[in-house]
Amino acid sequence: MAREEHKLRLATCSLAGCFGCHMSFLDIDEWLFELDKFFTFDRSPFTDIKTLENADVGLIEGGLCNQENIEVLLDFRKNCKLLVSVGACAINGGVPALRNGFPVEDCLLEVYQNGVGLQGTVIPSGKELPSLLPKVLPVHELVKVDYFLPGCPPPAEAFIELLCAIRDNRAPEIAYEHRRFD
Amino acid sequence: MSGMKSAFSFDGIQIAFTSGQSIMQAVLDGGGYIPHLCYHPQLSVHGSCRLCMVKVGDRYLSACTTEAQNGMQVENQISELRELRLKLLEMLFAEGNHFCPSCELSGNCQLQALAYELGMTHSRFPLQYPTRKRDGSHATVFLDRDRCINCEICVRASRELDGKNVFSLSGRGSDTALQINSEDGRLGSTDLIATDSSARLCPVGALVFKQGNYAERPNERLYDTHIISETGNRRPAVVSGGYPELGE
Ligand code: SF4
Ligand code: SF4
Ligand code: FES
Numbered sequence: 001m002a003r004e005e006h007k008l009r010l011a012t013c014s015l016a017g018c019f020g021c022h023m024s025f026l027d028i029d030e031w032l033f034e035l036d037k038f039f040t041f042d043r044s045p046f047t048d049i050k051t052l053e054n055a056d057v058g059l060i061e062g063g064l065c066n067q068e069n070i071e072v073l074l075d076f077r078k079n080c081k082l083l084v085s086v087g088a089c090a091i092n093g094g095v096p097a098l099r100n101g102f103p104v105e106d107c108l109l110e111v112y113q114n115g116v117g118l119q120g121t122v123i124p125s126g127k128e129l130p131s132l133l134p135k136v137l138p139v140h141e142l143v144k145v146d147y148f149l150p151g152c153p154p155p156a157e158a159f160i161e162l163l164c165a166i167r168d169n170r171a172p173e174i175a176y177e178h179r180r181f182d
Numbered sequence: 183m184s185g186m187k188s189a190f191s192f193d194g195i196q197i198a199f200t201s202g203q204s205i206m207q208a209v210l211d212g213g214g215y216i217p218h219l220c221y222h223p224q225l226s227v228h229g230s231c232r233l234c235m236v237k238v239g240d241r242y243l244s245a246c247t248t249e250a251q252n253g254m255q256v257e258n259q260i261s262e263l264r265e266l267r268l269k270l271l272e273m274l275f276a277e278g279n280h281f282c283p284s285c286e287l288s289g290n291c292q293l294q295a296l297a298y299e300l301g302m303t304h305s306r307f308p309l310q311y312p313t314r315k316r317d318g319s320h321a322t323v324f325l326d327r328d329r330c331i332n333c334e335i336c337v338r339a340s341r342e343l344d345g346k347n348v349f350s351l352s353g354r355g356s357d358t359a360l361q362i363n364s365e366d367g368r369l370g371s372t373d374l375i376a377t378d379s380s381a382r383l384c385p386v387g388a389l390v391f392k393q394g395n396y397a398e399r400p401n402e403r404l405y406d407t408h409i410i411s412e413t414g415n416r417r418p419a420v421v422s423g424g425y426p427e428l429g430e
Contacts, residue, residue, distance in 0.1 A: 148303035181282035
């Protein structure tokens with residue numbers, strides 16, 4: 001596929017998120033045609049492209065819960081001119097951060113060994129499995145974030161306003177009814 | 183001096199007041215609004231949240247603790263106050279655990295509503311993720327200290343409206359925490375009942391009813407569509423156990 005040089009290159013990823021923000025992004029429905037006039041997708045679950053270089057915009061869903069999240073986030077920051085924290089999890093850890101009140105070991109024991117119906121299953125470990133961070137952290141604890149799009153998930157209208165603002169080189173202004181912490 | 187009218191200027195509008203009224207009381211009586219979380223018209227004044235800060239001359243004063251004076255020039259809707267209030271809100275969010283997506287009060291929460299109105303998107307302060315105790319020991323009322331902002335409204339409501347003494351704040355500074363005044367420190371061992379004012383005035387989702395939550399769909403809740411400076415601080419009946427509002 002030839003690169004469309006005149007279009008802004010948009011990358012997205014999901015760290016410790018549930019893909020709900022990506023689903024809400026897709027709720028823009030036919031506005032995808034409008035988006036296609038100005039943006040082209042780079043690394044994203046939408047394209048399945050796995051590497052990233054010189055993107056214009058990176059949308060980050062989810063907070064940081066493991067080492068791989070950190071790697072991916074640093075790669076996005078390095079390769080995106082603008083970085084946007086999308087959704088409650090990216091902004092404050094969200095539901096995954098409910099585990100922050102417990103030691104990681106206790107969480108693993110509960111999930112793999114002591115929980116209801118479990119009989120001493122082994123806690124998975126190995127080089128290919130990213131290790132968990134002691135606490136789930138918001139994205140802006142680690143890197144500079146340019147814009148924040150709150151919501152769980154942010155409504156489609158908020159995505160449209162964000163992308164219009166970036167296209168028009170201005171800061172996004174989310175209408176009152178599209179400001180959401182839930 | 184009978185016949186002399188007392189008034190002050192509030193963002194350029196003349197607000198009448200009776201002697202002894204605070205700036206807050208006079209403005210609310212006059213149909214205006216100043217952001218607030220720890221003030222409630224039926225309770226004594228606490229003066230702790232500082233969201234009601236207004237500018238009088240070159241001084242910042244909390245509107246709920248400052249008596250109105252004739253000819254005062256009070257500024258409220260100015261960008262420097264917006265920025266200061268935004269920071270206060272961000273600190274409140276950073277200090278507790280506010281996971282709005284799963285909170286019973288989301289959409290009807292006064293803290294969230296103020297954040298919406300001021301356009302808060304995130305907290306610029308490091309999130310503390312404190313470990314605080316929840317209390318599910320009471321038959322109808324649940325206490326989630328993660329969301330408590332130490333406004334002391336429940337403390338005052340219990341003493342001043344209910345004639346009881348169920349709650350208190352203890353500790354200082356960042357160690358301040360809501361305590362239950364019972365032998366075992368649990369809500370279930372107090373004389374709190376569901377109809378008590380203290381159980382239904384909490385501005386956030388720290389004191390919630392166990393039944394009837396999530397009754398409204400997103401987009402249908404009070405602050406989904408209504409700006410708090412237009413509706414005032416309200417805890418609708420739907421999140422107050424179905425009992426009528428004890429509103430302003
Ligand atoms: S109390 Fe308000 S701000 Fe806190 S989690 Fe609940 S809805 Fe959100
Ligand atoms: S429980 Fe609610 S009313 Fe009581 S101090 Fe905490 S936030 Fe205020
Ligand atoms: S409302 Fe005045 S200090 Fe809280």
